[in-house]
Amino acid sequence: MPNSICTTCGTQYVDSDQVPNSCLICADERQYIGHSGQQWTTAEKLRQTNRTAIKFKEPGLIGIGIEPQFAIGQRALLLQTPHGNVLWDCISLLDESVVQAINAWGGIKAIVISHPHYYSNVVEWSRAFGDVPVYLHADDRQWVMRPDKSIVFWSGATLDLLPGVTLIHCGGHFAGGAVLHWAEGADGQGVLLSGDIIQVVADRKHVSFMYSYPNFVPLSASAVGYILSAVRPYSYRRIYGAFWGAVVQDDGMAVVNQSAQRYLTAIRE
Ligand SMILES: [Zn+2]
Ligand SMILES: [Zn+2]
Numbered sequence: 001m002p003n004s005i006c007t008t009c010g011t012q013y014v015d016s017d018q019v020p021n022s023c024l025i026c027a028d029e030r031q032y033i034g035h036s037g038q039q040w041t042t043a044e045k046l047r048q049t050n051r052t053a054i055k056f057k058e059p060g061l062i063g064i065g066i067e068p069q070f071a072i073g074q075r076a077l078l079l080q081t082p083h084g085n086v087l088w089d090c091i092s093l094l095d096e097s098v099v100q101a102i103n104a105w106g107g108i109k110a111i112v113i114s115h116p117h118y119y120s121n122v123v124e125w126s127r128a129f130g131d132v133p134v135y136l137h138a139d140d141r142q143w144v145m146r147p148d149k150s151i152v153f154w155s156g157a158t159l160d161l162l163p164g165v166t167l168i169h170c171g172g173h174f175a176g177g178a179v180l181h182w183a184e185g186a187d188g189q190g191v192l193l194s195g196d197i198i199q200v201v202a203d204r205k206h207v208s209f210m211y212s213y214p215n216f217v218p219l220s221a222s223a224v225g226y227i228l229s230a231v232r233p234y235s236y237r238r239i240y241g242a243f244w245g246a247v248v249q250d251d252g253m254a255v256v257n258q259s260a261q262r263y264l265t266a267i268r269e
Contacts (some may be wrong), residue, residue, distance in 0.1 A: 002042040003146065005121065008034040010071030010092035012043070012121045014146045025116060025143065030173070030212040043094065043121060046070065052091070052098040057240065057247075061185065062105070065244060066093045074118055074242040077193055078102060079182060083162040084109030088180055088193045089118040089242065090125055099128050108132050112167060114195025115174040116143035118242070126150040135159065137169060137176030157230065168234065170197045170227040172209055172219050181234045190236035192252060198227065200241030200248055206259040207239065207248065221264050228260050 005012045006023035009031050013020050022038050025031055050070055055063040057077070065075030070092060077088040087108050102108060108129040113119055113136055123146050126134050131150050138153035159167040164183035171177050177197040185191025194200065198207045209224050211217040239248040239255065248255050 002044060004040040005042060005046065005092055006071070007039040007041050008032070008071060009117060010120045011116075011145050012092065012123065024145065029215055029217065031117070032214050043092070043124060046093050047095050050093055052093055052095050054098065054101060055244070058186065058191075058238075061182075061191070061240070063244065064091065064098060066091050071120075072117055072242075074195075075244050076118075077240060078105065078108070079165065079180075079193070080105060081162055081165060081182075081184070083165075086161065086165060086180075087111040087125065089113055089195055090120045090122040091118075092120045094121060094124050094128055102129070110135060110161060112161065112178070112180060114179065114193075114197050114242075115177045116140050117174075118195060119144065119146075123148040123150065135161065135167065137167075137178050139169075139171070140174050140176030143174070166234070168230050170230045172223050172227050173197055173211060173213075179231065181231075181236060183235075186236070186238040189238070190234065190252075192231065192234070192236045192239045194239055194241055196242045198231070198239065198241075198256060200239055200243075200246035201259075204246070204248055205255065206262070207241075207256055208259060209263060218263075218267055221267060224260055224263055228256070231256060 003012050004019050009025045011025045050066050053065045053067045060080045062078040063075045076091050079086040111134045133152045134150050135152050138155040166181045168179050180193040182191040201208050209219045236252045239252045
């Protein structure tokens with residue numbers, strides 16, 4: 001049997017004789033079961049109905065998404081550095097055109113994922129680029145639905161992945177939630193790749209922080225405080241959230257600080 005992929009969250013499950021009963025990611029209160037009940041697809045079926053879409057975001061940063069939109073709808077980001085390319089977050093679809101394009105740009109040295117909602121089809125992505133390591137924070141180990149030898153669990157507050165590329169543990173939305181700091185991004189003024197750990201909101205002038213986005217469950221003041229202190233040592237002008245267009249272009253550090261103060265005021269009374 002091919003590995004099943006949940007159509008609501010895009011997570012691929014371990015190979016088994018039968019389709020899983022339900023998706024554990026969607027049964028969790030940070031997601032939801034789709035309105036038509038639990039539905040599954042496979043990577044092969046997805047390749048017949050959808051395709052990958054590539055958009056250049058800024059020098060050294062390329063967005064990779066799925067058209068038409070699938071599951072949660074996030075796009076991944078390929079970060080190009082002189083020390084190798086990093087894939088930030090992942091998507092459920094892997095097709096020949098995206099493999100060729102990425103290989104032409106030098107392949108992938110490591111894959112890093114912000115949190116379990118974007119683990120998606122990462123094992124197939126790793127294999128397609130030579131079994132490259134997949135860095136997941138150890139605090140989210142329980143949410144890995146397809147264990148694989150390529151997965152490297154990292155722990156602690158930060159991980160220096162490559163020169164100028166640092167993973168920062170923030171927790172919050174998920175216990176192992178992480179963001180990536182790219183020092184050379186935004187013309188050397190710094191970039192944060194934030195997934196939905198620090199969520200770029202509709203006005204692109206603020207961010208927000210939630211335990212559950214679809215079910216509107218906020219984070220506590222102490223959890224938001226932890227995120228703020230985790231990113232405080234880093235300098236960044238721009239923030240790329242999880243979705244196309246979810247980008248804070250300028251004043252990223254001020255945006256995070258002011259948004260956190262607004263949020264804390266709102267939940268405190
Ligand atoms: Zn699911
Ligand atoms: Zn999420």
